[in-house]
Amino acid sequence: MASITRRRAVSRPASAEAEILAATRRILTEGASFTDLGVQQISTAAGVARSTFYAHFRDKTDLLLRLATEMLSTSFDVASSWEPTEGVDKAAEDFLRILGIYREHAGVLRAIGEVATYDQTVRDFWSQGLARFTERTIEALRVEQAAGRTPADIDLVSAARVIVVGGERAIFDHITSAPPADDATFARELARTWWYGVYRRPA
Template sequence: MPSITRRRTANIGRPTSAETDILAATQRLLINGANFTELGVQHICTEAGVARSTFYSHFRDKIDLIMRLATELLTSTFDVTSAWTPSDGVEALEDVFLRVVRVYREHAAARRALAEVAGYDATVRDFWKAELDQFTDRTITVLRAEQDAGRTPAALDPVSATRLIIMGGERAIVDHVTSEDPASDATFARELALTWWYGVYRRPADHP
């Protein structure tokens, strides 16, 4: 299996101004319809107003760049979702998913580019899977805790259920932000929350 760390950037922590400019420039180009595979480093540098050497001082290559953009998307999403616990209830979960959908709308171009590159680069595929694993691991932990507390049926298979709601849910969100009007975001978020609440956490229909 290809290493998912081989190309990862060595720069950890708060981005520098140049990093931020490069990331923002790439995002703008993608939003304006650029194909990431055909997008040259020099074009990105020109848009960002930085030298080519500056790009390579912060990113190993374009693969490193797209993974950094994807990390921004997932970090924002994980921060939102990990703050929710079942004790917060289904209405709070609706709000969580609405915020997640808005994050995906903001990063839709980068998510599209990630899918494009993952189609031919195993490193990016493995990177994306590893990044999604943090959502999977946390959800499995929460579901098992709910089972131990007697709030979710013991017959539920946390691993299978989590795969359905993480992998299926992420794809559904991508499809929604790609094809649907933002005016429908709240309705979509509500249905997603209800699917989790009643379908996975298995709360009874009259549970608040």
């Protein structure tokens, strides 16, 4: 009996945490403003006590960053798996997968954009997340330069920032304003911008 009790004690907190994350994502997906969203509302939607919320998260910002971490980590795994040797069509496929991830977390994406306007912690977190994509792009461009497939005069840092930061803004705008039916076309054009622009591949 003692061992069963211990197993339950371990599983219940994990379940409560998952419920809080899922409930918040659901509320945000339905269009709620994160700024106006209260801890009590989140706790009620998750079916947990307010004290349980604070047992897992320091505050609402901590909760938002946890949600955003999941989104960024999943999209980074997809983005970093692409190699230039796989070509522009594979890049378009991967961008479409990334758009799908962002669609799934659209409410979280909007919340990040909302809170980042007034919260330095969230701004810094998002900037650091994009820095991972920038570093990965610089690495890929450096390899392409060494292989002679990308011109040697490209400034790696500037080029990477243009396509990562610019791409992030474009994706944010697309996800929050365009229908899912447009995702494939957008992914294709984003891939071609990378391929024919920064990577300087001939048409």
